[in-house]
Amino acid sequence: MNGRPQIAGVTPQAAIPGGEFQIRGKGMASADRPRVTIGDTAAQVVIGSDSYVVVRVPEGAAGDLIVESGERSSEAWTCDVGIQIADNLHPVANPAVDKFGNIYATFSGQRGQKTPVAVYKVDLSYSSQPFVSDLMNATGLAFDRAGILYVSSRYDGIVYQVEPNGAMSVYVEGMGVATGMAFDEEENLYVGDRSGTIFKISRERQIYVFATLEASLAAYHLAFGPDGYLYVTGPTTSSFDSVFRVSHDGDVEVFYRGLGRPQGLAFDVDGNLYVAASYGGRRGVVRFDPDRKAELFLSGPGIVGLAFTPSKSIAVTTTNALYRVDAGLQGRPLF
Numbered sequence: 001m002n003g004r005p006q007i008a009g010v011t012p013q014a015a016i017p018g019g020e021f022q023i024r025g026k027g028m029a030s031a032d033r034p035r036v037t038i039g040d041t042a043a044q045v046v047i048g049s050d051s052y053v054v055v056r057v058p059e060g061a062a063g064d065l066i067v068e069s070g071e072r073s074s075e076a077w078t079c080d081v082g083i084q085i086a087d088n089l090h091p092v093a094n095p096a097v098d099k100f101g102n103i104y105a106t107f108s109g110q111r112g113q114k115t116p117v118a119v120y121k122v123d124l125s126y127s128s129q130p131f132v133s134d135l136m137n138a139t140g141l142a143f144d145r146a147g148i149l150y151v152s153s154r155y156d157g158i159v160y161q162v163e164p165n166g167a168m169s170v171y172v173e174g175m176g177v178a179t180g181m182a183f184d185e186e187e188n189l190y191v192g193d194r195s196g197t198i199f200k201i202s203r204e205r206q207i208y209v210f211a212t213l214e215a216s217l218a219a220y221h222l223a224f225g226p227d228g229y230l231y232v233t234g235p236t237t238s239s240f241d242s243v244f245r246v247s248h249d250g251d252v253e254v255f256y257r258g259l260g261r262p263q264g265l266a267f268d269v270d271g272n273l274y275v276a277a278s279y280g281g282r283r284g285v286v287r288f289d290p291d292r293k294a295e296l297f298l299s300g301p302g303i304v305g306l307a308f309t310p311s312k313s314i315a316v317t318t319t320n321a322l323y324r325v326d327a328g329l330q331g332r333p334l335f
Helices: none
Strands: 006-011 020-026 035-038 041-048 052-056 065-069 083-087 103-106 119-122 128-132 138-143 149-153 159-162 168-172 178-183 189-193 197-201 207-212 221-224 230-233 241-246 252-259 265-267 273-279 282-288 294-299 303-308 314-318 321-325
Touching: 006 065, 020 065, 035 052, 083 103, 083 119, 103 138, 128 159, 138 189, 149 178, 168 189, 189 221, 207 230, 221 265, 230 265, 230 273, 241 273, 252 273, 252 282, 265 303, 273 294, 273 303, 282 303
Parallel strands: 138 178, 178 221
Antiparallel strands: 006 020, 020 052, 035 041, 035 065, 041 052, 083 321, 103 119, 119 128, 138 149, 149 159, 159 168, 178 189, 189 197, 197 207, 221 230, 230 241, 241 252, 265 273, 273 282, 282 294, 303 314, 314 321
8 A cells, every 4th residue: 555544444334523433444643643534624633543543523524534644645435424404403302304305303492491483394405494383392203194293392291283384283182291202003103201101192092001111301212113112212310221112012121221311213224223322432323233233323412313314314413403414224114
């Protein structure tokens, strides 16, 4: 390689600004402290050695990653860097994506805070428009088969239906501190009450207690897996939290223990589970294969949720913004 820096691998696969890439190789500091660019943007080197470099992804970065040492540069390495497509948001859970690829995210606000807009719609040109206004503390989002959006309120314990034109009505009440939601294949709606209950609501709006768990300090987040089990996260005061799964009969078991503050979750078409959480001290999105092997898939701060889009990208919500990551992954169909 004529003394050029050589990249052997970059992990994780993807990042958003503020996240970190770990670069392994050789010759990366043979002449000088390594310099790294992502596209045309210089990245901050956190750790720099001849065989191991850690860089923080800067705002506005897009393109291939290159390591420079002295006058020599490595070959380009392709990595997935998310771009911000909306800001001035306050999501506390997963975004929701309709069948056309429009993305919906909340401005939840502090408990009891009336915000001018509760839910924003971000269209395919990344134009953000108010979609729902008269709703307090919008929390969870979920679409049914007919394309109706459901929004939970942790303020009044109500789940609202929102038509494609934005018309809103009450779907069900009495859900406690209503947070995450998910539909099963028969279109029963499951709602997490973060004080310790998961409710099941039939299409006839009959309400059942489906399962009970330990109370969460923030929210329950729900997603159905290809095995028909309901997967649940709910961060507690522990730094060693779990992903749970719940059988059709409401029996709760631990799927994986060892995450920090696990939040939103989603499955891809191959049955891999993605969870917004800390893993091994690094914050981002953790991927579990069907054998429960974990790896950090995406690095980034403040991530609270994610959803797959029809274009095989991932919509990632942080505490104040929405990003698109072109990972080339297809999400598991919800119905």
